[in-house]
Amino acid sequence: MKKLIALLCAAAIAMSLGACSSGGNAANLPASVSGQTTANNGGEAATTDEKTPVTINFDQFSGSGDNETYLKQMIDLYTAANPHVTVKLQSYGYDDYFKQLSAKVAAGKAPDVFELNYENFAAYAGNGSLSTIDGMGVDTSVYNQMALQAFSFSGVQYGVPNSFSNVVLIYNKDLFDQAGEAYPTDDWKWEDAMSAAEKIRALDDNIFGYYHSLSFSEFYKTVAQNGGSFLSVDGKAFAFNSPQNLETLTYMVDMQTKTNVMPTAAQLGAMGDWDLFKSGRLGMIVTGIWAFPDFTRDCDFAWDVEVEPGHTQKATHFFSNGYVIAKDTSIAEEAAQFITFISSNRQATQIRLDAAWELPPINDEEIVSQYKAQTPPANREAVFKSLDYLVTPPVITQFVELQDIVGRNLLDCANGLVTPQQCLDKMQEECSSSIDLTAGGTS
Amino acid sequence: MRNAKIRNAVMAFTFLLPSLLGFAVFSILPMLVSATVSLSDWDGLHELTLFDDAAGFFREYGVGLSHYAAIFRSAELWQTLGNTLEFVVTYVPLMLIAALGVGLILTQKRRGSGVLRALYYIPVITSWVAGALVWRWALSPEYGIVNAILDIVGIRGTMWLQSEDWAMPGIVLASVWKDMGYFGLMFFAGLRSIDQGYYEAAQIDGAGRVRQFINVTLPMLSPTMFFVIIISIINSLQIFPQVMVMTPGGGPGGSTMVMVERIYTRAFSYYQMGYASALSWVLFAVIFIMTFVQMKLQEGWVTYSV
C-alpha cells in the first residue's frame, strides 16, 4: 500500500511537471517555424524578389565523414542562388540515424527534409509520414527512372533519389593471370564463374575464388537470375518454396560448404569480405560500386569489373538513397525545390562526381561519360550495362523485417544448421505469419 | 520526540530533493509514457501526441493488452528469454570470481600494484566496437588465439561464434574480460574500507589467512558483494551491445538473440514501438522478480556492521 502511494505521488509530480512544460512550450516555438508560415503565405505573390527568409532543417546520413564537405558545397550552391534560404544541415552516421529520426518525429520536431534509404522508405511513405512532391512543379524527367521509381509508393512520388549504386562483379586480375584463366565477360554464367573460382581456389590454401554476401538482397537477385521469385505471381503471397529457389540456394551454399571457393564464416574469421579482397586473396567479389574508392586506395594489384554472371537470365540489383519531405512541414514547396536542386542540378552533381561519391541519379550524358572516363576500374561500362538487368525488391512497409527473417535463415543455412529445403520452409512460415503483403504499394 | 521525527523527515526530504525531482522527470515519467505506448500501436513514424491529447492518442492507436497477449504466444519471447537467462547464469558467477580475484590482487601492497591497477582497467574503457573486433579475431576457429591455447592444453577448440552451442559462451567470455576490471574496482573499494582492526583481532585469536578471509573479509565485503550481484544481474539481463557487434543478426540459429536486441530492433527497425514497449515491460517484470528475490535473500547473508 505504501509503495503504491509513493508511486502515485511520484507520478503526480511527474505529470504536473509534464503539464507545465507542455504549457510553456506553445509560446516557445522556434523562430524558424513561425517564420516559415509567413513564408508560405507570401509564396502566393512570389513574383517579387523580396522573399521571406526560410530555414530548411535537413538531416541526412550518406554525407557524413569526408562527404559532408561535398554536401555542404552543394548546399552552398543552392543558397547562393536562393539567398532567402538558410539550410540547417545535420549529419549522422548510419547506425544512429534512424534512431534519432524516430525521436525527432515523435517529439514533433521532424526535419523538413531528410534522407531515407530504399529499405526504410516504404515504412515512412506507407504510414503517411511524408509529403508528396507531385504538383510542386518539380521536373522529375531528368532522373534515372529506376532510381526515381524507388521513391514512389502506390503511384505517388514522395521524394527524389540523391545517389544511386548497383552491384557488379569485381575481380582480381592478377589472380586470374596466375590461374591462367580468362577474365570474366558480360555473358558469363554461374558455371563459368564457378569453374574460374575453383582454379583460383586451387592456387593456395589461403586464396579463395568467389564471395557474395548471404543477405536478403543477394538472395533476391540470385533467385531472379534463375527465373525464381519470393512472391506469388500476383504478389499477394510468399512463394519461397519453388524448384528454382531451391536450386539457387543450393548453388549459393555449395560454393561455401562443397567446393569451398567461398570462405565459410570460420575461414573468414574476424575479417570482412572487402578486407579479404583488398588483401589480394580473393578472385571475385560481388559487391556495390561504392567499393570503388576504397579499392582504388587500398588494392595494390590490378582489378576490374564486369556484369555479374547469370543463370537462366541476368539479374542485378541496385541501392538508392533519396531525399524526402516531412508530412508536417510548412515549407513543402521550398523543400521540393531544394531537394531537386541538390540531387539533379548539373553543378551539384558535378561536385558529387568529382568526389567519386557514388553515382549521380540523373540521365545526363555529360555526367555519365565523365563517370565512365575515371579509372580504376577500366570497365565502368559494366556499371551501366548492369542497369539493363535491374530487379527491384517488393516495396512493402515491413521491408526491414522481411530482410531480417530471410537474412537470418540464410546464415543458418550457410552454417549448416538447416538444409536449403528446411531453410526455404522456415522462411515461408516466418514471413507468412509476420509480414502483411497487402500493406504494400507498388511492387 | 514527535517534533524530532518531523524535523528528520523534512531534513531527509531536503537531502533527497534533487534525486526525487530527477527520478520523477527522467525515470517515472518516461516509464509511464512507455507503459502507455505499450497499450498502443504507435509506430514511431508519427508525432507522439500522448502528452497533449491522451484520449485522441488512444482513439487512434489504442490496442489494449493485445501486444502482451501476442508476446506470450510468440516463440520469440521464450527463445530470447532463454538466451538471455543463459547469459546471466554463466556470466554472473564467472564475472564475480574474476572480479573478486582482481579486487584481491589490487589490494596487495606490492611493487607494481599501481601499474596492475591501471592495466586491469583497460578493457573497461575500451569500446565494444574495438573490443568486438579483437574478440572476433581471438575466437575465430582457424586463426584465433583461444583455440590455439586450448590446443596446447590438449582440448579441441570449437567454432565459437559460428556455432549454435558455443556462440553465447564466447560472448560470456568477452563480457567477463570487459567487466572484471569494472566490478573488480568496486570490490577493491569495498576491501579497502574494511577496518584493519578486524584483521588484527582475528590474528590475536590465532586465525590463519584462510580463516581471516572467511570470517572477516567475506562478511565485511558482503554489502559490496550484494551491490555487485544486483547490478550485474540487472545489467546482464539487459545485455545488448556486445551481442550486436559480435554476432549481428541473432547469431547461429538465433542462439544469441537477446531481449534488448529484440526491443531495439522492433522499435527502431520494424517501427513497432508499441510492441517493443510491451516487450520491455515483460523484461522489466523479469528483472524486477529477480531483484526482489535478491533483496529478500540479502537479509540472510549481508552484514552491514559487526
Added chain:
Amino acid sequence: MFYWIGAGSLAVVVCVPFFFMISTAFKSRGALMNIPMEWIPKEPTMEAFAKLFDVPYFIRSMGNSLYIAASCTAAQLLFASMAAFALTKIPFKGQKVIFSLFVTALMIPVQITFIPIFIILTRLGLTNSLNAFILFQFFNAFAIFMLRQRMLTIHDALIEAALIDGADWWRIFFQIVIPLCGGTLATLGILSFMSVWNDYLLPLVLLSDRAKATLPVILSGLSSQYKYQYDLMMAGALVSIVPIFVLYICVQGQFKEGMTVGGVKG
C-alpha cells in the same frame, strides 16, 4: 609466487586487445590485412591520427565532452551522496520504499525510455545546451545504490555522537560521512566520468549544433563511412580512452583514503 603468476597472466590477457588497438592505429593501410598479422607495424605511421585531428570539430568535441563529463560527475557525486545519506543515516519512515523505487529505475532498458526522455527535454527547451546534461545527473540510481552500500557500513554511533555534540545534518554529512566515503567516491567518480564520457544517444539527438557535439558523436559519424579503415577507427578509440585513463591514474591514489580515515571509527 602464486600472486605474480596470477596477476601477470591476467595482465597479459587484459592487455592483448589493447596492444592490438595500438598496433592497428599505427599501421599503414597495406599492413592492416597482412597474414600473419603484424603485431608490431613494420612501418609505423601517424597518418590515421593526422586524419582524425583534421575532422571538423574534432578537437572542439573533446573539449565539450570533457566539460560535460566533469560537470556531470561533480553533480552526480554530490546529489547521489546526499540521497544515499538521507536513505541511510537520517531516520524517517519510507527509507526502504524510496530506495526500492529508485532501484526500479535501473530496470527499464534505455532503448525504450530514450524517446520519452527526448520529448521531455525538448519540451523543457533544453536542446543544444551542454549544461542541460547536469539536470540528468540529479538522479542516478546506480550511484545512490553504491554509496548507500558504503554508508550502511558506517556506525550509527558515530552519527549519534555528533548529534549529541550539537552538529546539524549538513555538518555530519560534509564533515563526517563524506570523508569516510572517500574511496567509494573516487571509484564512483571514475565510473561516472566514464559513463558520461561514452554516452552518446542523448548527446546525439540533443546537441544538434555541430559546435556542441561530443566526441562519441563525432566518432560514430566517422564510423559509418570509414568502417573498413581499421587504423582510423582504432586511432579514434585510442584517443577517446586517453582522458579516462589519465584521470584514472591521477585518482587512483585517492582510493586509499576511505580506509585510513575509516580507521578512526573503530
